Amino acid sequence: MRRVYDSEALRRDDDDPFSPVEDDESASRNHVNWTNLSHALVPQAIRSRAIAVDVETDKDRYEPGEEIHFGVTFANRFPLPITIVTETPKSWEWSIDGNPKGSEVPADHPEDRSTFHFSRSERKRFRRSWSGRVRVDEKEWRSAERGEHTLGVGIDAVNGAEKLRAETTFQIE
Template sequence: MRRIYDSRALERADDDPFTPEREGDDARGPRTIDWTAFSHAFTPLALRHRGLSVAVSTDKRRYERGDPVEITVEFRNRLPFPIRIRTESPNRWYWAVDGLRNASRIPRAVPDRPAAFSFARSERQRFRREWPQRIRVADDEWEPVDPGRYTIDVGITRPDADDRGLVDRTEIEIVD
């Protein structure tokens, strides 16, 4: 039986493209391409926006008063290559109840620095949130909502998200 060093398995031929590079071998450069950065540089902004779908759903349409509302958010890259969308905040997406982000009247302190929301080719990203049918009115105080219809919005954190189709809405009803 031959040992591994007798088989020459650890040797590397310079013309074999399937052998790993040696450390410090910068003469030929990297062998991989950052496809996300590449597509971000060459894909038009309008195409990136059209390629991304936003969907929000709940487990039911009607809820008894006090029952938690299960919210499912899905972002999907419909394109066969990776895309990246710039956001105005490190919070790449938001959810809101009747226009109140995170069902709160208290604005969250989030730094005003841009970020990016990245998707691999044909990638789906799903998130789940639970709304306890309460609106935050102070740091330690929540008020229950009255029966009625409420709109749940989800969108990418961009000022032009609604114009670009990067927002979705669903309506629920709370009954006594």
């Protein structure tokens, strides 16, 4: 009996397919690729309804030049994993008054598509801040004007992008 243990005959190696497996039945029973299954079962039009988007600032009113902190939440409302196909490699983006990241200078994005993956009932939270300045040229920034501004957040999805957006407003006094 001692020779079996010394020879490592009972050793299991994941890289060696000929090593003995301790419990073949439980390994095969629990192996379901939920991402592929939900991708096959959930149509593109419904995937955009599965994800809830929310954005909120830490205050409603700010002084000129004050940094605006905000939180973004994406939540999968389905008990299945959901994968959203995006137009660009960026999973999501934010804008101030329609200007991405508060910049009036257009951003260069690669034209490659990507995916934004959510596990079952997963909630993703992000914290960002905006300096309160708007980029008007490659080297020039100016303070945002006083008044009401709109902060928008969204996933640039191939299908249903209009449903994957949220906005909030704040004042600069």
